[in-house]
Amino acid sequence: MIKVLSVFGTRPEAIKMCPLVKELEKEEKIKSVVCVTGQHREMLDSVLNIFGVKPDYDLSIMKENQTLFDVTISILDKIKQVLIKEKPDLVLVHGDTSTAFVTALSCFYERIPVAHVEAGLRTYDIYSPYPEEFNRQAITLISTLNFAPTEVAKSQLLKEGRKNIYVTGNTSIDALKYTVDSDYSSDITEWVQDSKLIVLTAHRRENIGTPMENMFKAIKSITEEFLDVKVVYPIHMNPKVRDIAKRILGDNPNVRIIEPLDVSDFHNLLNKSYIILTDSGGIQEEAPSLGKPVLVMRDTTERPEGVQAGTLKLVGTEFENIYNSFKQLLTDKIEYNRMSSTANPYGDGTASKQIVNAILDYFEGEKNYEN
Numbered sequence: 463m464i465k466v467l468s469v470f471g472t473r474p475e476a477i478k479m480c481p482l483v484k485e486l487e488k489e490e491k492i493k494s495v496v497c498v499t500g501q502h503r504e505m506l507d508s509v510l511n512i513f514g515v516k517p518d519y520d521l522s523i524m525k526e527n528q529t530l531f532d533v534t535i536s537i538l539d540k541i542k543q544v545l546i547k548e549k550p551d552l553v554l555v556h557g558d559t560s561t562a563f564v565t566a567l568s569c570f571y572e573r574i575p576v577a578h579v580e581a582g583l584r585t586y587d588i589y590s591p592y593p594e595e596f597n598r599q600a601i602t603l604i605s606t607l608n609f610a611p612t613e614v615a616k617s618q619l620l621k622e623g624r625k626n627i628y629v630t631g632n633t634s635i636d637a638l639k640y641t642v643d644s645d646y647s648s649d650i651t652e653w654v655q656d657s658k659l660i661v662l663t664a665h666r667r668e669n670i671g672t673p674m675e676n677m678f679k680a681i682k683s684i685t686e687e688f689l690d691v692k693v694v695y696p697i698h699m700n701p702k703v704r705d706i707a708k709r710i711l712g713d714n715p716n717v718r719i720i721e722p723l724d725v726s727d728f729h730n731l732l733n734k735s736y737i738i739l740t741d742s743g744g745i746q747e748e749a750p751s752l753g754k755p756v757l758v759m760r761d762t763t764e765r766p767e768g769v770q771a772g773t774l775k776l777v778g779t780e781f782e783n784i785y786n787s788f789k790q791l792l793t794d795k796i797e798y799n800r801m802s803s804t805a806n807p808y809g810d811g812t813a814s815k816q817i818v819n820a821i822l823d824y825f826e827g828e829k830n831y832e833n
Contacts, residue, residue: 464492464825467550469541471499471523471561474744476506477725479556480513481636482579485814491822497544499537499561500524505699508724513640519544530560530593537564545572552577552821555601557743558594566604577607579817580632581624582615583743583764590762591743592668598764607824609817611747611808612767626824630816631809634747638729639811642752646730650694653718657692658736658792664707664759665698666741673779674703677759678710680784681739685716688792693717696728737791739784746774747808755801757787767807772800 466486470479476498486494497519498506510517521544523536537560545553545568553569555562556579569576578601588596602608608624610616611632619627651659664677685691697707697719711717723731729748732738738749738756746765749756750773757777758769768774777787791798 464552464821465495465548465550466492466552466554466821467495467497467544467548468554469497469499469561469565470556470559471501471506471521471537472559473502473505473509473722473725474742475556475559475561476509476513476515477637477744478580478633479554480509480515481633481640482554482814482817483515484513485818489818489822492818495519495548495550497521497541499541499565501533501537501559501561505722512724512726533560534564537561538568541565541568542572545569545574550574551825552607554579556580558583558591558598558601560593560597563593563597563600566601570604575606576601576604577609577817577821578602578605579609580611581605581608581627582610582612582617582619584615584618585762585764587762590668591666591760591764594743595764607820609813609820611813614767628816628820630820631811631813632747633813633817634744635751635806635809635811636814637725638748638751641726641729642733643726643730644733646734648727648730650718650720650731651734654692654694654734657690657716658688659731659734660691660693661731661735661738661740662693662695663698663738663740663742663745664695665700665703666760669741669759669779670700670702670706673759674706675710676779676781677739677741677784678707680781680788681717682710682714683785684788684792685714687789689716691716691792694731695719696721696723696731698722737788739788747806749773750804750806750808751811753802755791755798757784757791759784765808771804771807773802773804773806775801 496517498517500522503524521540608627741759
């Protein structure tokens with residue numbers, strides 16, 4: 463029996479890891495153990511409930527105004543006992559969060575193999591996104607197995623001399639099968655009615671300040687010019703983000719700033735949208751499966767496949783670029799149709815199954831495990 467410990471702690475990680483946990487639970491040759499760090503709290507718990515995943519361990523590290531120092535120290539202090547007690551054959555971490563990095567580091571100290579889900583994403587600018595680009599590169603140095611979402615990610619891992627690389631697609635696409643309902647309705651969809659629904663997400667640390675002010679000012683200008691545009695912004699918990707949003711968008715009748723949605727409501731909101739504006743990573747993968755054009759309000763992206771395919775457009779954080787790109791999608795039907803009809807480069811919704819099969823193949827080649 464192969465003991466696989468899955469560790470995650472934030473809402474985005476949970477959305478992408480829960481479908482994989484459910485797939486691990488189906489495999490009789492695998493003993494699945496789940497540990498959450500609680501790097502996010504309420505947002506994490508909501509995702510766990512929707513997917514029906516019950517953690518075996520909850521480190522509950524979150525505290526008010528926590529810093530990267532706090533997160534790192536807390537996880538290092540608490541994860542050690544889980545690793546010592548469980549003695550897993552493999553630890554799964556996801557992406558580029560501090561939870562993933564610190565868990566991988568802890569496994570390195572204990573000489574436990576690490577498998578990296580969503581491996582190989584790169585901007586090669588260590589401060590963009592921050593601290594995620596450092597985290598993902600550091601995890602790669604530690605990982606034994608690398609589950610790359612695309613051939614581009616694989617090529618970057620090969621360039622860095624990595625082995626045991628499996629191209630699986632992205633588990634975020636798997637999650638949509640659990641959450642999207644074609645008959646979905648809510649008070650938000652009723653509020654929008656015949657208007658164009660724009661979903662906005664913005665929270666990145668490196669964008670707080672002038673870049674985020676530029677984003678919100680561009681959105682404000684568009685809503686004043688196009689009265690049939692309504693923007694819904696499920697706002698991040700960060701108080702600095704909230705202050706900027708309230709100051710620039712708070713009195714706008716065509717903008718609704720709402721509390722974070724659970725994953726089911728959020729995915730269905732994306733599915734009902736006309737355009738998505740974001741500085742997030744995961745949405746860049748999900749939106750192509752839903753046929754939604756995405757304006758990425760960042761200067762770099764570690765997901766170039768979507769830009770190359772044409773479903774994503776990197777618009778930076780300057781007011782004019784965001785405004786002009788937003789306006790073009792509202793007025794140029796040819797460009798809108800081109801972006802919304804592009805095939806998703808991030809997989810077909812079978813990533814979790816492919817990862818489980820790869821784990822089995824790896825261990826069957828390494829050791830003879832008894833059930």
